[in-house]
Amino acid sequence: MSVKPDAIAGRLDPVLSGKVTGWIYPAKRVTLTVDGTVIGTAMAAEPRQFALRRLCDERCGFAIDPPRNLFDGAVHEIRVTTDDGHDIPGSPMRFRSRTAEGAVEGVVERVAGNVVHVKVRRHAGAPDLPIAVAGIAGDETVAIAVARVDPVQPAGSWTSLVLVVPEDVIRSGHRLIHVGLIGTDRFLGKSPALLPALRPSAVSIRQRAAPVTLAVKIAAPNARVAHEWGDYHFARQLGAALQRRGWAVRVDCQEEWSRTGDDVTLVLRGRHRYKPDGGSVNLMWMISHPDRMAPDEPADYDHIFVASDIYARILGGQTQTPVSALHQAADPGVFRPPPGKSALPSPVLFVGNSRREYRTIVRWCVETGIDVAVYGSLWDNVIPAKLIGGTYIDNADLHRWYGSCGVLLNDHWDTMRENGFLSNRLFDGSAAGAFIITDEVRGLAAVFGDAIETAADAAELKEKTDYYLANPLEAEERAKRARAIVLAGHTFDHRAEQIIEIHRRLKDSGIGVRNHIPAA
Numbered sequence: 001m002s003v004k005p006d007a008i009a010g011r012l013d014p015v016l017s018g019k020v021t022g023w024i025y026p027a028k029r030v031t032l033t034v035d036g037t038v039i040g041t042a043m044a045a046e047p048r049q050f051a052l053r054r055l056c057d058e059r060c061g062f063a064i065d066p067p068r069n070l071f072d073g074a075v076h077e078i079r080v081t082t083d084d085g086h087d088i089p090g091s092p093m094r095f096r097s098r099t100a101e102g103a104v105e106g107v108v109e110r111v112a113g114n115v116v117h118v119k120v121r122r123h124a125g126a127p128d129l130p131i132a133v134a135g136i137a138g139d140e141t142v143a144i145a146v147a148r149v150d151p152v153q154p155a156g157s158w159t160s161l162v163l164v165v166p167e168d169v170i171r172s173g174h175r176l177i178h179v180g181l182i183g184t185d186r187f188l189g190k191s192p193a194l195l196p197a198l199r200p201s202a203v204s205i206r207q208r209a210a211p212v213t214l215a216v217k218i219a220a221p222n223a224r225v226a227h228e229w230g231d232y233h234f235a236r237q238l239g240a241a242l243q244r245r246g247w248a249v250r251v252d253c254q255e256e257w258s259r260t261g262d263d264v265t266l267v268l269r270g271r272h273r274y275k276p277d278g279g280s281v282n283l284m285w286m287i288s289h290p291d292r293m294a295p296d297e298p299a300d301y302d303h304i305f306v307a308s309d310i311y312a313r314i315l316g317g318q319t320q321t322p323v324s325a326l327h328q329a330a331d332p333g334v335f336r337p338p339p340g341k342s343a344l345p346s347p348v349l350f351v352g353n354s355r356r357e358y359r360t361i362v363r364w365c366v367e368t369g370i371d372v373a374v375y376g377s378l379w380d381n382v383i384p385a386k387l388i389g390g391t392y393i394d395n396a397d398l399h400r401w402y403g404s405c406g407v408l409l410n411d412h413w414d415t416m417r418e419n420g421f422l423s424n425r426l427f428d429g430s431a432a433g434a435f436i437i438t439d440e441v442r443g444l445a446a447v448f449g450d451a452i453e454t455a456a457d458a459a460e461l462k463e464k465t466d467y468y469l470a471n472p473l474e475a476e477e478r479a480k481r482a483r484a485i486v487l488a489g490h491t492f493d494h495r496a497e498q499i500i501e502i503h504r505r506l507k508d509s510g511i512g513v514r515n516h517i518p519a520a
Contacts, residue, residue, distance in 0.1 A: 029083040035076050102133070102181065103189035116163040116177060116193055118145070132182040135163045137174035142166065144182070170195055175236065175251060176227055194223030196250070211248040212503070214239075215262040215280075219270045220253045228377075230424060231268050233395045234287070237331035241496035264503060267301075269293065276300050281506055283499070286311075287328055287424070291415045298323075303502050310420035310443050324502070327447060328424040329495045330431035330486050334396065337433035337483075338403040345389050346373040347406030347469055351398065351425070354378040361411040361439055364458035370465055372409065375401075402432035406469050410438040417441045426452060427490055430482035435475035437464055447490070451482035 032039045079092040102120030120131050135143035143163040165177060175195045180187040216239060220229040227233075232251065239249035252259055260277040267274045269286040273294065276282035285305040286293070298304055298319035305326035306312040312325035350362055353376040365372040366383055373389040380388070393401055402408055410425045420443030429436050430452070437453045438444070444452060453468070455461035468475040 031081050033079045116165060116179060117160065118163065118179060118188060119158045119160050121158045133161065133163065133179055134182050135165055136178040137169050142169050165195060176223065190224065192223065192227060211246050212264060213248045213262040214242060214264045214266060215259065216249065216251045217257055217265060217267045217274050218251060218253060219272050222253050222255045226253055231270060234424060235268060237334060237492045238495060241492040245496055245500060273297060281503060285326060288413065288416055288421055290419050302506055308420040308443060309446060326495060326498060327422060327490060328427055329490050329492045330427040331492050332431050332487060335399045335428045335431035338400045341404040342400055344373060344401065344404055346371045348372040348409065348465060349401060349405035350409040351375045351393060354382050358382055359411055361409050364461045367458045368462035370462060399432040402429045402434040405434060406472065407465050408434040408436045410436055412439060412441050422447060427486050430486045433479055433483055435468060435479040437461065448482055448485055451478050451485060
């Protein structure tokens with residue numbers, strides 16, 4: 001079937017990890033077929049991912065059970081058409097699962113971008129066709145490479161190829177690149193790969209001035225698991241806001257903590273202590289776990305931000321290092337109300353790992369019979385299996401879940417609750433338009449007023465959950481007020497301006513290291 005260019009505005013990208021990705025259809029209904037069988041239909045009004053498995057569930061448009069033989073290694077045809085009968089670009093696509101394997105070998109930095117080195121090989125008996133790989137940043141395919149295997153090579157020989165990732169990808173805040181085999185359902189080994197930050201020289205060519213270079217140190221152990229850590233997404237969104245203001249930002253996991261030489265080091269202090277380098281302006285942003293800070297640790301820093309008004313006052317009285325309150329924040333470009341509400345397994349949603357413990361607000365749901373859908377890791381054998389919706393929701397998709405649920409539940413570590421550290425989910429969820437019920441946490445009303453509901457025990461959680469599910473207009477009114485509060489003063493653009501201002505004060509006072517100034 002021919003494609004009608006004037007009517008089509010979209011793209012069908014590779015199948016990777018069981019997903020067909022990346023088309024745009026303003027006000028058009030699309031139909032997905034596999035081998036001529038209709039699998040599902042959905043309205044596509046924005047870039048989205050349509051799942052070939054139930055990994056993405058309804059949030060991706062199609063909630064489907066794929067044909068049993070789809071991943072049998074044979075060739076299958078995947079087609080996406082509009083309601084007026086036209087294929088979208090890239091459709092139909094030939095799909096064959098697990099015909100090759102490979103791994104990311106490494107990343108080489110260069111001025112105009114980054115080169116990702118990959119090795120692949122075909123399985124025995126696979127067709128003699130080129131092997132193609134794709135690099136995915138966020139929801140977008142940003143690089144494609146094809147290995148044209150020499151026919152004289154022995155079966156199963158390894159072939160090297162490279163993905164060239166444009167500089168603009170890193171500029172937009174993406175440094176994790178997922179690499180997968182096009183036309184298959186799998187990513188390569190050692191994927192995702194971490195791209196180095198832009199070289200200062202590359203930035204200065206465009207800006208005609210050397211930028212301030214900033215390294216954000218996070219507690220995630222390495223790049224391969226960083227996307228599972230909230231700190232990584234927090235750091236990347238903050239970095240994007242700073243990059244929009246001309247700074248060059250790099251995010252370092254623990255295995256990269258030894259990298260030094262930046263103008264500014266910002267430590268997102270959570271579980272682990274970092275020993276700053278003496279050659280930078282050293283900033284700490286304590287976002288959790290105040291009980292883990294050693295008495296001598298504040299002296300390592302030139303300024304400390306604390307994500308709590310209450311604990312900022314406490315810490316400020318215990319150290320000579322300047323301390324100021326800086327709450328967590330949201331990126332409204334990532335966390336935004338979805339254009340329409342998706343059907344979820346339950347109207348009550350909790351997203352968070354079990355941390356190998358029975359988190360209180362989830363236990364309250366079980367005790368009182370609240371039908372909650374729980375998404376996160378390590379919940380097996382902790383709560384009834386019927387309540388576990390999945391182990392992971394991609395950060396880029398969270399806003400759809402938050403904005404579609406009837407009640408979003410939130411909780412805090414005991415030390416965070418007692419010391420007034422407001423969870424980042426309160427800001428992200430509110431920015432996405434969610435109505436939130438959280439456990440009682442000190443300082444909540446000072447930031448959100450009464451826009452976010454609280455529950456002190458299981459009975460109160462049950463009572464308020466039932467009430468707001470039965471009165472959705474009241475929940476929606478509170479959610480709108482919470483979102484307005486976040487947009488007015490608690491975005492990463494706001495936080496970037498505050499960090500830049502503190503840095504300016506330090507530099508104007510001649511602060512490079514260890515020479516402290518009075519608290520502002």
